[in-house]
Amino acid sequence: MAADSEKYWYNLTTGQVERGFASPAVDRAGPFDTEEEAAHAPQLLKERSRAWAEDDARENDWGSGNSEK
Numbered sequence: 001m002a003a004d005s006e007k008y009w010y011n012l013t014t015g016q017v018e019r020g021f022a023s024p025a026v027d028r029a030g031p032f033d034t035e036e037e038a039a040h041a042p043q044l045l046k047e048r049s050r051a052w053a054e055d056d057a058r059e060n061d062w063g064s065g066n067s068e069k
Contacts, residue, residue, distance in 0.1 A: 008033035010041030 009018045009030035017038040022031055029045060032038040 007033065008035050008038035010038045 007022060007030060009020065009025075009028040009032070009069070010016075011018050013027040017035050018028065019035070029041045030038055032041065037044075039064055
């Protein structure tokens with residue numbers, strides 16, 4: 001448990017960085033190793049979301065007009 005207490009979380013509701021134990025919470029992103037990493041969570045989440053959407057589009061061949069029905 002000691003290692004978890006050293007982790008940082010970004011609270012999506014308050015916009016604040018929190019330090020504490022790993023526990024399920026729908027309003028927190030993380031864990032992050034440093035406070036600075038946690039502070040950049042919104043940007044990181046946005047970048048990952050965009051990358052996943054691009055991967056999905058490539059895998060599903062979206063927008064190519066080659067859909068099979």
